[in-house]
Amino acid sequence: MDLPASHAIDPLARPAVVLLSGGLDSAVTLAWMVSRGFRCVALSFDYGQRHRHELACAARVAAATGAVEHRVARIDLGAFGGSALTAAVPVPKDRDVEHAHDIPVTYVPARNAVFLTMAMGLAETLHARDLAIGVNALDYSGYPDCRPEFVQAFERLANLGTKAGVEAAARGEAWFRVHAPLQTMTKAQIVRLGAQLRVDFGLTSSCYDPAPDGRPCGHCDACLLRAKGFAEAGARDPVTR
Amino acid sequence: MDLPASHAIDPLARPAVVLLSGGLDSAVTLAWMVSRGFRCVALSFDYGQRHRHELACAARVAAATGAVEHRVARIDLGAFGGSALTAAVPVPKDRDVEHAHDIPVTYVPARNAVFLTMAMGLAETLHARDLAIGVNALDYSGYPDCRPEFVQAFERLANLGTKAGVEAAARGEAWFRVHAPLQTMTKAQIVRLGAQLRVDFGLTSSCYDPAPDGRPCGHCDACLLRAKGFAEAGARDPVTR
Numbered sequence: 045m046d047l048p049a050s051h052a053i054d055p056l057a058r059p060a061v062v063l064l065s066g067g068l069d070s071a072v073t074l075a076w077m078v079s080r081g082f083r084c085v086a087l088s089f090d091y092g093q094r095h096r097h098e099l100a101c102a103a104r105v106a107a108a109t110g111a112v113e114h115r116v117a118r119i120d121l122g123a124f125g126g127s128a129l130t131a132a133v134p135v136p137k138d139r140d141v142e143h144a145h146d147i148p149v150t151y152v153p154a155r156n157a158v159f160l161t162m163a164m165g166l167a168e169t170l171h172a173r174d175l176a177i178g179v180n181a182l183d184y185s186g187y188p189d190c191r192p193e194f195v196q197a198f199e200r201l202a203n204l205g206t207k208a209g210v211e212a213a214a215r216g217e218a219w220f221r222v223h224a225p226l227q228t229m230t231k232a233q234i235v236r237l238g239a240q241l242r243v244d245f246g247l248t249s250s251c252y253d254p255a256p257d258g259r260p261c262g263h264c265d266a267c268l269l270r271a272k273g274f275a276e277a278g279a280r281d282p283v284t285r
Numbered sequence: 286m287d288l289p290a291s292h293a294i295d296p297l298a299r300p301a302v303v304l305l306s307g308g309l310d311s312a313v314t315l316a317w318m319v320s321r322g323f324r325c326v327a328l329s330f331d332y333g334q335r336h337r338h339e340l341a342c343a344a345r346v347a348a349a350t351g352a353v354e355h356r357v358a359r360i361d362l363g364a365f366g367g368s369a370l371t372a373a374v375p376v377p378k379d380r381d382v383e384h385a386h387d388i389p390v391t392y393v394p395a396r397n398a399v400f401l402t403m404a405m406g407l408a409e410t411l412h413a414r415d416l417a418i419g420v421n422a423l424d425y426s427g428y429p430d431c432r433p434e435f436v437q438a439f440e441r442l443a444n445l446g447t448k449a450g451v452e453a454a455a456r457g458e459a460w461f462r463v464h465a466p467l468q469t470m471t472k473a474q475i476v477r478l479g480a481q482l483r484v485d486f487g488l489t490s491s492c493y494d495p496a497p498d499g500r501p502c503g504h505c506d507a508c509l510l511r512a513k514g515f516a517e518a519g520a521r522d523p524v525t526r
Binding site: 118161202204207210 | 395
């Protein structure tokens with residue numbers, strides 16, 4: 045699928061804030077929003093994650109995928125501890141990710157809620173009404189803040205808790221819409237959509253526990269799910285160990 | 286009203302996270318939660334506010350009011366601009382606060398949503414199910430994120446979007462409860478409640494635009510509402526210009 049060439053540069057396109065971690069899912073989400081004609085501001089967070097390599101990836105993905113701007117906001121999630129992604133808890137390796145349906149220790153308390161509320165605040169100052177997040181079917185089998193009902197509850201909160209939302213409600217409209225285009229997709233479907241949208245997978249980083257040079261560990265849940273997704277899509281992952 | 290002496294030191298009391306700005310409303314909210322027997326962790330934010338003096342006040346209020354701990358989390362709300370409290374927009378002075386029902390320029394996009402989601406994340410790591418916020422009737426005539434429907438929508442989001450919420454739902458329970466004890470109170474009623482709870486008003490700071498030494502400007506909305514509240518309660522404000 046060819047992307048309309050005008051999108052990344054059309055100053056009149058509808059603005060959107062897209063959460064971008066630098067991983068596969070958010071890269072495909074950004075590409076999807078760009079392909080739908082949004083003028084996308086990508087938003088990443090420096091939240092004390094141990095896989096900070098993803099922030100460098102996010103910057104490269106934002107530029108390559110046609111975001112008009114990339115912002116990084118610092119927040120103190122690490123101060124709360126409680127997750128293998130921010131605290132001194134080991135990242136689990138070689139789990140049976142296909143059959144694990146517990147909430148993993150890589151769950152970060154309140155992460156998506158904080159990310160979405162920050163995106164909502166940025167959107168309000170940009171007069172944007174569209175937000176996008178790359179949550180998907182695999183995530184929501186494990187992470188409560190990736191489930192469709194969470195995304196819907198957030199949309200409701202955003203429309204009640206903002207000046208833009210209240211002013212739109214007075215006109216009988218809903219202001220914010222949260223796009224979650226991957227919501228029902230498997231990793232293989234996401235890889236196929238990304239290929240269609242010409243996402244440069246080589247720029248993305250999914251690993252929870254990469255080497256100092258950014259190379260993936262190959263054994264954490266994120267690496268295993270990514271490998272499985274590429275295998276099932278019959279595609280080669282340019283990011284290898 | 287005497288506070289039960291045991292509350293601040295009972296290690297078995299139910300933990301709660303109380304949002305504490307260092308102003309009058311959050312100080313009274315903290316005192317109320319302590320008086321109800323909660324073991325309160327006070328949470329403040331360094332969000333690039335121009336009235337950073339309030340953070341020093343928050344630390345003193347937390348200690349004097351019986352919080353077991355005071356945490357300050359840094360977040361980048363200022364990076365988004367858009368408010369007189371964080372950006373280079375003048376703080377309005379000498380407004381007719383009694384009859385102003387527009388959303389003031391001191392509104393910070395997404396502020397309470399971000400604060401509550403951060404409180405929710407901290408609560409989850411502390412195994413606390415109670416959150417408290419000092420929103421009240423005066424605020425919610427102006428700020429959308431102080432309205433009861435916002436607080437209710439947030440409670441719903443918290444119970445859907447967290448591991449603790451999902452696990453409690455599986456047992457047929459709601460995990461998080463957001464306490465907003467001042468929700469229907471006027472400023473005068475808040476002053477009276479604070480006096481009953483023996484809040485040391487002299488430690489609090491309400492001004493949006495204080496002098497470098499912390500003295501209030503006396504003319505911003507927050508100063509005018511505070512003065513009106515003390516006057517109507519027939520009480521003397523120990524914090525004067």
